[in-house]
Amino acid sequence: MKARVIVTLKNGVLDPQGKAIEGALGGLGFGDVGSVRQGKVFDVELTGSDEAAAKAELEQMCEKLLANTVIENYAIEIA
Amino acid sequence: MKTAVIVFPGSNRDRDMFHALELISGTRPESVWHTEATLPDVDLVVVPGGFSYGDYLRSGAIAARSPILKDLVAKANSGVSVLGVCNGFQILTEAGLLPGALMRNAGLTFVCREVMMETVNTATRFSKKFEKGQVWRCPVAHHDGNYFADAETLKQVEDNGQVVFRYANGTNPNGSINDIAGVMNAKGNVLGMMPHPENLVEPLHGGLDGRTLFESVLDAA
Numbered sequence: 001m002k003a004r005v006i007v008t009l010k011n012g013v014l015d016p017q018g019k020a021i022e023g024a025l026g027g028l029g030f031g032d033v034g035s036v037r038q039g040k041v042f043d044v045e046l047t048g049s050d051e052a053a054a055k056a057e058l059e060q061m062c063e064k065l066l067a068n069t070v071i072e073n074y075a076i077e078i079a
Numbered sequence: 080m081k082t083a084v085i086v087f088p089g090s091n092r093d094r095d096m097f098h099a100l101e102l103i104s105g106t107r108p109e110s111v112w113h114t115e116a117t118l119p120d121v122d123l124v125v126v127p128g129g130f131s132y133g134d135y136l137r138s139g140a141i142a143a144r145s146p147i148l149k150d151l152v153a154k155a156n157s158g159v160s161v162l163g164v165c166n167g168f169q170i171l172t173e174a175g176l177l178p179g180a181l182m183r184n185a186g187l188t189f190v191c192r193e194v195m196m197e198t199v200n201t202a203t204r205f206s207k208k209f210e211k212g213q214v215w216r217c218p219v220a221h222h223d224g225n226y227f228a229d230a231e232t233l234k235q236v237e238d239n240g241q242v243v244f245r246y247a248n249g250t251n252p253n254g255s256i257n258d259i260a261g262v263m264n265a266k267g268n269v270l271g272m273m274p275h276p277e278n279l280v281e282p283l284h285g286g287l288d289g290r291t292l293f294e295s296v297l298d299a300a
Binding site: 013014016017064070 | 179
C-alpha cells in the first residue's frame with residue numbers, strides 16, 4: 001500500500017523559506033503570486049493491506065517523527 | 080560535580096564542551112554515545128552542538144529519537160540538570176523537554192559571529208552567578224536558531240520566568256521571537272540556548288564571558 005504524508009507549517013508560523021521563494025517567483029515575473037508556504041512530502045510504502053490500520057499507524061508516525069506538531073500540521077493520503 | 084556529554088553522529092562541538100566542563104569543574108566528563116541505553120550517574124548532562132544526522136528531516140529531529148533520549152528524559156524528569164547548546168537545544172525541543180521550536184533563521188543564512196546576551200533571570204541554577212541584566216559576549220554558529228513558540232506557550236514561558244537569556248543591543252541573529260536566546264523548562268532544570276558559551280572560556284578564545292554559565296551550573300551550592 002502506498003501512502004503520502006504532507007507536512008505543512010501551521011498558520012501564523014513564519015516561513016522565511018516560503019517568503020524567499022515568493023520573492024524569487026516575483027523576480028521571475030510571476031506577478032500574481034500572493035504568497036508561498038513551503039512544506040514536505042513523504043511517500044511511504046507499507047506492507048500491510050488494512051487501510052484503517054495503516055492510517056492509524058501513519059498518524060503515529062506523524063506525531064512521533066514526521067511532523068513537529070509545535071509548528072507543523074500533517075495530512076495523510078492513502079493511494 | 081560529575082558531568083556527561085552525549086555524542087551523536089554529526090556532533091561537532093562535543094570536544095569543545097568536554098574541554099570547558101573539564102576546565103571549570105576540574106573533573107573529566109563522561110562521553111556517552113547516543114546508542115547507549117543509560118546515562119551514568121551525573122549531576123549535569125550536556126547535549127552539545129553540531130549537525131546530528133546532517134540536520135535531516137528537521138534539525139535535531141532524528142537525534143531526539145535516539146535510544147539514549149529515553150534515559151535523558153527520565154533523568155530530566157527526576158531533576159538532573161540538562162544543558163543543550165545549539166544543536167543540543169534543537170534536540171531538546173524536538174524531544175519535548177523544552178517548549179517551542181527552532182526554525183530556519185529569518186535572514187535564511189547561516190550565522191557565525193558574536194552576539195551580545197542579556198541574562199534576564201538570575202534565579203536559576205544555570206545563571207545564578209550572573210548579575211541581573213548582565214550583558215555578555217557569546218559566539219553563535221547556526222542556520223536554524225529562530226526560536227518560535229505559539230502565543231499561549233510564549234506567554235507561559237515569559238510569565239514563569241523561563242527565559243534566561245535574550246539577545247541584547249540589537250544583536251538578535253536569527254529572528255527569535257522576543258529575542259529569546261536561552262529558555263528553560265517549567266521546572267528549571269533543563270536549559271537550551273543557541274549561543275556557544277563553551278567557546279569563550281579561556282584567554283585563547285578571546286574572552287572568558289562564557290565561564291559564568293558553567294561556574295553557575297557546576298557549583299553544587
